[in-house]
Amino acid sequence: xxxxxxxxxxxxxxxxxxxxxxxxxxxxxxxxxxxxxxxxxxxxxxxxxxxxxxxxxxxxxxxxxxxxxxxxxxxxxxxxxxxxxxxxxxxxxxxxxxxxxxxxxxxxxxxxxxxxxxxxxxxxxxxxxxxxxxxxxxxxxxxxxxxxxxxxxxxxxxxxxxxxxxxxxxxxxxxxxxxxxxxxxxxxxxxxxxxxxxxxxxxxxxxxxxxxxxxxxxxxxxxxxxxxxxxxxxxxxxxxxxxxxxxxxxxxxxxxxxxxxxxxxxxxxxxxxxxxxxxxxxxxxxxxxxxxxxxxxxxxxxxxxxxxxxxxxxxxxxxxxxxxxxxxxxxxxxxxxxxxxxxxxxxxxxxxxxxxxxxxxxxxxxxxxxxxxxxxxxxxxxxxxxxxxxxxxxxxxxxxxxxxxxxxxxxxxxxxxxxxxxxxxxxxxxxxxxxxxxxxxxxxxxxxxxxxxxxxxxxxxxxxxxxxxxxxxxxxxxxxxxxxxxxxxxxxxxxxxxxxxxxxxxxxxxxxxxxxxxxxxxxxxxxxxxxxxxxxxxxxxxxxxxxxxxxxxxxxxxxxxxxxxxxxxxxxxxxxxxxxxxxxxxxxxxxxxxxxxxxxxxxxxxxxxxxxxxxxxxxxxxx
Numbered sequence: 001x002x003x004x005x006x007x008x009x010x011x012x013x014x015x016x017x018x019x020x021x022x023x024x025x026x027x028x029x030x031x032x033x034x035x036x037x038x039x040x041x042x043x044x045x046x047x048x049x050x051x052x053x054x055x056x057x058x059x060x061x062x063x064x065x066x067x068x069x070x071x072x073x074x075x076x077x078x079x080x081x082x083x084x085x086x087x088x089x090x091x092x093x094x095x096x097x098x099x100x101x102x103x104x105x106x107x108x109x110x111x112x113x114x115x116x117x118x119x120x121x122x123x124x125x126x127x128x129x130x131x132x133x134x135x136x137x138x139x140x141x142x143x144x145x146x147x148x149x150x151x152x153x154x155x156x157x158x159x160x161x162x163x164x165x166x167x168x169x170x171x172x173x174x175x176x177x178x179x180x181x182x183x184x185x186x187x188x189x190x191x192x193x194x195x196x197x198x199x200x201x202x203x204x205x206x207x208x209x210x211x212x213x214x215x216x217x218x219x220x221x222x223x224x225x226x227x228x229x230x231x232x233x234x235x236x237x238x239x240x241x242x243x244x245x246x247x248x249x250x251x252x253x254x255x256x257x258x259x260x261x262x263x264x265x266x267x268x269x270x271x272x273x274x275x276x277x278x279x280x281x282x283x284x285x286x287x288x289x290x291x292x293x294x295x296x297x298x299x300x301x302x303x304x305x306x307x308x309x310x311x312x313x314x315x316x317x318x319x320x321x322x323x324x325x326x327x328x329x330x331x332x333x334x335x336x337x338x339x340x341x342x343x344x345x346x347x348x349x350x351x352x353x354x355x356x357x358x359x360x361x362x363x364x365x366x367x368x369x370x371x372x373x374x375x376x377x378x379x380x381x382x383x384x385x386x387x388x389x390x391x392x393x394x395x396x397x398x399x400x401x402x403x404x405x406x407x408x409x410x411x412x413x414x415x416x417x418x419x420x421x422x423x424x425x426x427x428x429x430x431x432x433x434x435x436x437x438x439x440x441x442x443x444x445x446x447x448x449x450x451x452x453x454x455x456x457x458x459x460x461x462x463x464x465x466x467x468x469x470x471x472x473x474x475x476x477x478x479x480x481x482x483x484x485x486x487x488x489x490x491x492x493x494x495x496x497x498x499x500x501x502x503x504x505x506x507x508x509x510x511x512x513x514x515x516x517x518x519x520x521x522x523x524x525x526x527x528x529x530x531x532x533x534x535x536x537x538x539x540x541x542x543x544x545x546x547x548x549x550x551x552x553x554x555x556x557x558x559x560x561x562x563x564x565x566x567x568x569x570x571x572x573x574x575x576x577x578x579x580x581x582x583x584x585x586x587x588x589x590x591x592x593x594x595x596x597x598x599x600x601x602x603x604x605x606x607x608x609x610x611x612x613x614x615x616x617x618x619x620x621x622x623x
Contacts, residue, residue: 040052040053040612041609041612042055042089042608042609042612042613042616043055043089043092043093043606043607043608043609043613044606044607044609045093045096045097045100045601045604045605045606046096046097046100046604046605047100048096048097048099048100048604049096050089050092050093050096052612052615052616054092055088055089055092055613055616056616057145058088058091058092059084059085059088059616062084062087062088063079063084066079066082066084076617085613085617089608089613093601093606094597094601095156095160096604096606097597097600097601097603097604098160098163098164098597098600099156099159099160100604101163101600101604102159102160102162102163103159105163107159107162107163108155108159109154109155109158109159109162113158114151114154114155114158117154117158118131118136118154119131123135123139124136124139164593167596171585171588171589171592172585173581173584173585173588175575177584178575178576178581178584179574179575181576181584182572182574182575182576183571183572184527185526185572185576185580186526186572187526187527187544187569187570187571187572188524188525188526188569188570188572189524189525189540189543189544189566189568189569189570190521190522190523190524190525190566190567190568190569190570191521191522191535191543191564191565191566191567192508192509192519192520192521192522192564192565192567193508193519193520193522193539193562193563193564193565194508194512194515194517194518194519194520194562194563195517195556195560195561195562195563196491196494196495196498196515196517196561196562196563197491197560197561198487198491200491200494200515200516200517201487201490201491201494202490204483204486204487204490205486206479206483207479207482207483207486211482212471212475212478212479212482213471215478215481215482216471216474216478219481220468223468223469223474223477223478224466224467224468224469225464225466225467225469226412226413226466227412227413227437227463227464227465227466228410228411228412228463228464229410229411229436229437229439229460229462229463229464230408230409230410230411230460230461230462230463230464231408231409231411231436231458231459231460231461232395232396232406232407232408232458232459232461233395233406233407233408233409233421233432233456233457233458234385234395234398234399234404234405234406234407234456234457234458235404235405235407235421235424235450235454235455235456236378236381236382236385236402236404236454236455236456236457237378237450237452237453237454237455238371238374238375238378238452238453238454239371239374239423240404240405240454241374241377241378241381241402241404242367242370242371242373242374243370244402244403244404245369245370245373245374247366247369247370251369252358252362252365252366252369253358255365255368255369256358256361256362256365259365260355260356261355263355263356263361263364263365264353264354264355264356265353265354265355265356266312266313266314266353267312267313267326267350267351267352267353267354268310268311268312268350268351268353269310269311269313269325269326269347269349269350269351270307270309270310270347270348270349270350271307271308271309271310271311271316271321271325271345271346271347271348272294272305272306272307272308272345272346272348273305273306273308273321273338273343273344273345273346274298274303274304274305274306274343274344274346275338275341275342275343276301276303276335276341276342276343276344277341280301280303281335281341281342283297283300283301284297284301284333284335284344285335288333288334288335293331294331294332294333294344294346297344298344305344305346310349310351313325313326320336320337320338321336321345324336324345325345325347328345328346328347329347330347330348330349330350331347331348332346332347333345333346333347378453381402382447382455384402385398385402385447385455385457386447388401389444389447389457390444392444394459395457395458395459398457407420407421408420410464411433411436411437413433413437414433415429415430415432415433418432418433421456424450425450425451425452427451428448428450428451428456431448432448432456432458435448435458436458436460439458439460440460441460441461441462441463442460443460445457445458445459445460491561492561494515494561495553495561495563496553498511498515498553498563499551499552499553499563502551502552502563502565503551508551508563508564508565511563512563519565521567522534522535523535524568524570525540525543526540527540527541527543527544528540536556536557536558537557538554538555538556538557539554539556539562539564541554542554542562542564543564543566546566547566547569548566548568548569549566550565550566551563551564551565551566552564
């Protein structure tokens with residue numbers, strides 16, 4: 001519980017991190033150093049010291065956690081920007097404040113309790129769940145802890161847990177709060193409603209030419225082109241150059257003979273499996289002994305086997321499954337152990353391994369030869385292209401000379417149009433786009449290096465700047481937009497008129513009839529909507545905005561214009577369900593704990609040895 005409370009409390013930046021975040025942002029520039037702190041003490045909370053060793057160990061642990069989340073190890077500057085030093089110091093300060101309070105209360109922990117905690121720590125257990133002394137020693141070494149430090153940490157942890165559980169372990173959600181929350185979550189309402197659409201209103205007049213022109217003038221920013229740049233592009237990579245090569249049959253045959261021993265393919269098997277209960281295990285084992293086909297046994301048991309695919313043995317991570325499947329004859333099956341109990345494994349087909357024929361690998365061998373030739377020629381061809389570029393030869397001529405593909409596109413700032421170049425990496429697309437939009441028309445552009453040892457050249461042929469579109473260009477789009485707005489406005493006016501009539505006491509059935517509609521009666525729903533989705537959260541929220549006589553309108557998430565009247569409400573009775581109530585009680589404990597630990601820490605008062613803290617960071621993190 002203590003860990004979950006601490007994690008939650010750390011997520012309250014306003015209450016817990018606010019003051020200390022200034023430490024991180026200012027490079028620990030707070031002038032709160034006291035002269036009598038030892039050089040090995042980075043901070044003091046009341047009478048409790050936070051040593052350099054404690055800080056460094058916690059700092060490195062936090063850095064490892066952040067690295068796992070980010071997928072890379074943050075630099076020292078990244079750590080400072082993320083506020084990691086201040087978060088670590090704050091966490092240690094919380095523990096130190098609680099340790100002091102536990103000491104003031106005279107709390108302690110017995111040797112037998114420490115031994116129990118040691119045996120129950122999963123970090124030190126073997127595969128059978130028993131304590132493993134070798135694992136204990138190894139984990140301590142990896143963590144940089146001595147045995148004394150480990151038991152001291154565990155003692156402090158046990159004392160803190162005693163204190164927190166004694167104060168907050170029995171915190172309960174008041175029955176009134178549980179009932180009110182249950183009312184909020186589970187109250188239900190039923191409504192009569194109808195949806196207005198374009199068919200329920202008078203036909204909207206088409207806009208005139210003058211109205212279209214006026215609308216375009218008022219909304220010109222919505223009708224603009226984006227800047228486009230017309231470019232021709234030439235890419236040279238090993239694969240591009242290899243595609244220009246023609247490899248003869250004799251060369252392919254000779255290469256096949258030379259390398260065929262390295263081209264062997266693994267045996268592959270089509271595998272199915274089905275999980276069995278105890279009775280089915282007996283039936284399948286009896287069928288196996290009697291030679292009954294797997295398909296018959298599956299059909300008789302009413303089971304549907306899972307197809308695992310056609311796999312090589314190396315493709316299967318489950319050693320038991322792999323050994324069983326590759327020990328069977330085609331069509332055979334075996335009953336083996338599994339995570340969920342016994343299972344039957346069946347091999348329906350076998351693809352033999354061994355050395356493939358020339359026809360099977362002809363394309364593979366030809367491609368390998370072409371790639372080999374291309375790698376040998378790549379640097380030379382690249383130099384020739386650069387010489388031709390320096391001589392201002394057009395890319396079309398260069399592409400024709402070397403048999404390479406020439407690509408042309410009207411590129412916008414997003415670079416999506418560069419998809420005309422096959423297999424262009426996303427990071428390359430971004431860099432090429434930036435280069436295109438930095439280039440000057442008529443100027444010779446440098447080659448752009450690409451991922452995978454390639455280069456791309458481009459010529460900027462034309463620039464079409466962003467501009468306002470004319471009415472002739474966007475007349476249909478403007479007309480469509482104006483009509484859509486007019487229709488929506490007309491429906492909203494009808495919707496408001498319908499609500500006004502309900503306000504005046506007119507029955508919803510009569511109001512609906514005036515629009516040639518019949519009101520529908522909804523199923524009961526909560527304020528989050530109905531289970532079948534006919535009443536979504538937008539309509540439900542509007543329906544819960546008043547009492548039993550409430551009526552009104554809403555626009556559903558699907559864009560429907562709804563008019564409704566509440567016909568019935570059902571109040572939820574009693575407290576929340578046990579699981580939900582327990583969750584809220586835990587949230588209440590967490591909230592109280594957060595305020596409590598902040599108050600304890602503030603009362604104990606922390607002072608920071610700025611010099612020692614900065615020295616630890618400089619010497620051990622490279623900051």
